[in-house]
Amino acid sequence: MRLSSVYPMPREGVLDIAAYVPGRSTAKPGVKLHKLSSNETPLGPSPKAVQAFHSVADDLASYPDGSALQLRQAIARRHGIAADRIVCGNGSDELLALLAQTYLSSGDEAVFSEHGFLVYPIATKAAGATPVEVKDVDLTADVDGFLTAITERTKIVFLANPNNPTGTYLPFSEVRRLHAGLPPHVLLVLDAAYAEYVRRNDYESGMELAATAPNVVMTRTFSKIYGLAKLRIGWMYGPEHVIDAINRVRGPFNMTGPAISAGAAAMGDVGFIQKAVAHNDRWLPQLTEALEAIGLSVTPSVGNFLLVHFPDADGRRADDADAFLLEHGLVTRKVGAYKLPNALRITIGSDEANTALIDTLTRFMAR
Secondary structure (H helix, E strand, C coil), rough: CCCCCCCCCCCCCCCHHHHHHHHCCCCCCCCCCCCCCCCCCCCCCHHHHHHHHCHHHHHCCCCCCCCCHHHHHHHHHHHHCHHHHEEEEHHHHHHHHHHHHCCCCCCCEEEEECCCCCHHHHHHHHCEEEEECCCCCCCCCHHHHHHCCCCCEEEEEEEEECCCCCCCCCCCCHHHHHHHHCCCEEEEEEEEEHHHHHCCCCCCCCHHHHHHCEEEEEEEECCCCHHHHHHHHHEEEEHHHHHHHHHHHHCCCCCCHHHHHHHHHHHHHEEEEEHHHHHHHHHHHHHHHHHHHHCCCECCCCEEEEEEECCCCCCCHHHHHHHCCCCCCHEEEHHHCCCCCCEEEECCCCHHHHHHHHHHHHHHHCC
């Protein structure tokens, strides 16, 4: 018997995937850490969510509800949608991967924007399909570019709206134009991870389109404004036939009991979310103005983070700023993997963190 390798090998293409690298969580020892690298809320989780999490501590021996009914019903009540058209997952990342696994095969293509979420090409390649990247226009997804990229092999279009890491968004008229130009067999995936932060009259998360169109789904997360990133909770809303297909391939217990309970409680705590929105509304323009005043370029953002561009000069580039900030306990996100080598993505943090960021970058630019 002739062996093809000295050890088991993954199928072709897997080793070509660039592994996702999350934002750093540590800074220089001895300085106070301000983590501004992962777009986490500075307000933490709802106290009601924490209480719900602890309430199941004595029942860890039991399997969770495989359908996450409590959580789906809480989401449905909050948004006025049908619970049976919701599926929950281990973060929206899992749902994006399940969509790729379910609807992509070898020879298929998935389309996404140039500076889109890195999980899109990872999930596409993991399914054996081909990722197709569309150039942005002014760091914003280009509908005409998307439509030009569609071929008979296209099966999924991923659109993050708002987009991470740019913070830009498409007005919903443009999203509808994109959808109208897609063949009916193409699934439009609207990734609305940052929807709760957007305060623009021409923006919609995609919920209505997912409710009415047979080829649109919307994904959301509890990792951002709800402050439950450690519990990994995501949800998707879409047509019954898509939800049915995803339920057939997902793990039977892909949500933990504590996550289900905490997520349901967080979804119902509207007052807490309003506080998080108010904090972001106050600091997003304030940070933008302060950083522009010291000579930095900031992409207009509708999320809870800023994409900050640095001068192309020795000692002033993004890598230099990142190192300087790290020395002072401020951890930001380098975005070279997103083809933005001279920029940093910086989360809107606490009052203390934001003040420290302005002060530290002011000193950096004045060196």
